[in-house]
Amino acid sequence: MLFNTPQFFWFFAIFFVLYNFVFTSHKKQLWLLLASSLVFYGAWNYAFIPLLVFSALSDYVIAGFVERNNHDPVTKKRWLMLSIFINLSVLGIFKYSNFVLQSTQDFIGLFGVDAHISTLSIILPVGISFYTFQSMSYTIDVYRGNMKAHRGFLTFLSALSFFPQLVAGPILRAQHILPQLDNLPIPTMANIRNGLMLIMLGLIKKTMADMMAGPASSAFDATTPISSLDAWVGALAFSAQIYGDFSGYTDIAIGIALLMGFHIPINFNLPYFSSSPVDFWRRWHISLSSWLRDYLYISVGGNRNGNRTRNVFITMLLGGLWHGAAWTFVIWGAWHGFIISVTHWLTYSAIGRWVDARNNWLVRIFKVLVTFYLVVIGWVFFRATGFDNAWTMLTQMHMSTGVEASASSLVVLGLVVTGLVFMHLIDWLNIRFGSALNERSWLMWPILVVGFSLFLVVGDPGHDFIYFQF
Template sequence: MIFHSLDFVVFFLLVTAVYWRLPHGGQNWLLLVASYVFYGWFEPWFCILLGGTTLVDWWVALRMDPDPSRSADAFAHPSPSERVARRRWLLGSLVSNLAVLGTFKYFDFFVGSVQSGLGALGIEASLPLLKLALPVGISFYTFQSLSYTIDVYRGRLRACRSLRDFALFVSFFPQLVAGPIERAEALVPRVLAPRVFNLVVARDALVLMAWGFFKKLVIADNVGIIANRVFAMKDPGFEMLWAGVFAFGVQIYADFSAYTDIARGSARWLGFDLMKNFDHPYLAVSPSDFWRRWHISLSSWFRDYLYIPLGGSRHGLPRTLANVFITFLLSGLWHGAAWNFVLWGAYHGLLLVIERVWGAIRGLGRHPGRHRLPIWRALPQWALMFVLVHVGWLLFREGDAAMLWRDVTLVPGTAPLAERQAGYYLALIALSFSLPLWAHSLWTLWQGRSYSDRPAVREADVPTSTVAWQAVAVGVMFATILVLRSRTSLDFIYFAF
């Protein structure tokens, strides 16, 4: 079931119509059943894998934390023998989860790569491929569930005794398929706590969902048509290609952030506050600044569960650079079983390595990207970073090595004049569709925070003018959707990951 479908609208209205009439336990049962219906809408057998992941990690956590009466301090400081036992249980969780993920997502990729490598050496080989369908969202919920068992192993989190409540944490439908990748320490307490309807939060949630639908149906799908047509061309010129790359940059941000906004809005309507996943990434002025703004839930996951365990920045510059590069190489592989994603991850890892080395040379410390810059320096750095990010999007989007080599060797001004003009025209169209994104970023900077970050307040504290503006904003966005929405509906890009 996809967000921008009539099926989801009817589904969500039915769930919410019943949800707030139930006691807390009934709400959790309803959300759990609804989440499996939502996921099974894609393919019913996907629910078997989701349920298997849930059962394994719930059981493993209970084995690591068998005594609920034990004090939190004693649990956080286990004996050496207990730590060894926990490590064995954690290893079981890691092996089972990564084996399932590897089988469905990466087996054919690695076998195919080995076969191609042998062929390049003149060795004929016909290796078996599984050709399994990739379950939607498997990378997201696998990482979310793994973060839970790792935190229990570390003693930071007590095991959830209720299978129902843990299953809801893993399968919560607003963020199940494409995130944000939530942490158990943030989401499980919301599952366990009673939830009361708040009209102010519900209105904010509606605005956030409307903004998400607007970004998906008006911006992402329209510029996505441009990007798809350019990348389908047999021999685009330099100007046409980079118009397509810019269009894809607009598309992927509008598309992915739209999913996040709809997910966060629908979760807020149900009494849950999901983490922020984007913070205006195209305003970034450095590679590290970009990754503090883009797909925040994934970048923080890799930081906490891979980069820091590898040693982080605690063992000198060479080790730090290696840890950064390895982390982003695997982050690229997480996105997809293809070499262009690995190359994209390596590219961003290299940018961060260069930033760290440059920061060390200039004596800026461990986090050179966090220094506030005067406007006269920030603007050139922003422009450079914007270009570098879009070079990365070319690597991300172009899945064929021969076509990528063609793309990077194009020379500006060599295409026929009519094609160059068409490229400029398409870039202007993509820019015009992106203007609401830029306006929203600048408005948020001016206001200090957006409606998506506003804490819950009492109904009496909200001025009537705010309510009126919210109603106008929602009305304008839905009217614009009716007029300008793309007639070609595209899937969310991150559904493929």
């Protein structure tokens, strides 16, 4: 059940009426929220529900044992390791089994052995990467003493299955969502106006992202050589597509939660305006980058003992693998680990100090453009169907292919760049003026009516969101 479909509109409309006007007690609202979340999740495949419940039950029980063994560090750590083992095993079986089998077969084939390893008929449960990380981090937080183990399984399961963010994030921390479920918030008119605005912006960005899919596919799926300009158009189009698609989904998720009175942290903050790769990861998929920092990077050593470069590289490699069971995602993660490490080195080098001393607007624009270029190179691996496809795209982007670009390619390039800038512009306007606009309901309601009307006319509902595959 996609956010951008009539089915979800009716699903949420019925839920909204029942939640706010029929089921008024805390317990009834909580049961309704849980039931609705499971129906929403089951719309993809009801067979996935037991796995979600199992993940929640495992960490709910284990976190309780972790807390009860605070006096015994050894036993306490064993319970934590059990949680990590269960969560990573579930993720590994459902997401990475066939990747490991195929990679093993390919490796054996390097030695001339014709191995035939059968792959498994496993369907990847929607959102498994998101709710597994969310569930596991709860137990880690209890282990670290950052929070108390929660006593209500109904509330904990409702947190893990919270339908606005269940299938593609943001990855919520237990400390953030559980207190809201313990004291269910009542949506204000300001919440509703702000929520509708975010939903409208998200739908607009999703519509624009879908328009970018065509130029991106034309370049990446080309069976014959294309011009350098067309290759760049394809890479830039995918950069725009993935931003509009994922940030659009996040806006809709945050907006839906606001209609219920819940507050979900932002997941994007104008990422293509970043001045360095480090800055990019402070602005892109913020819930994942902060999760990797707090639960992986720090756990493997962080900045201690001069091992920052190694630990950054490990973190980004695994972050790439989290996105998908393919070597292209591993390379994408390695690329970001490399450019982040180089950024750290440059920051403390003579070059970095020289640049910082001349940090005027021209230097800042230059840093933004260089960072964007590096990010686009990474997106080539992210989008490519394989290493050969990525290499072909990169060589066509940077070397003459002997193919002349058509005049229409310049038009498409202009449209892609315009779309990319426009999506960031509406985000900037919302950040800068959203609160002030919300206070002027006489102006905001007409904007919402026009925005949703445009989506109904121009939008093509039903296209999957890219991050659903993760």
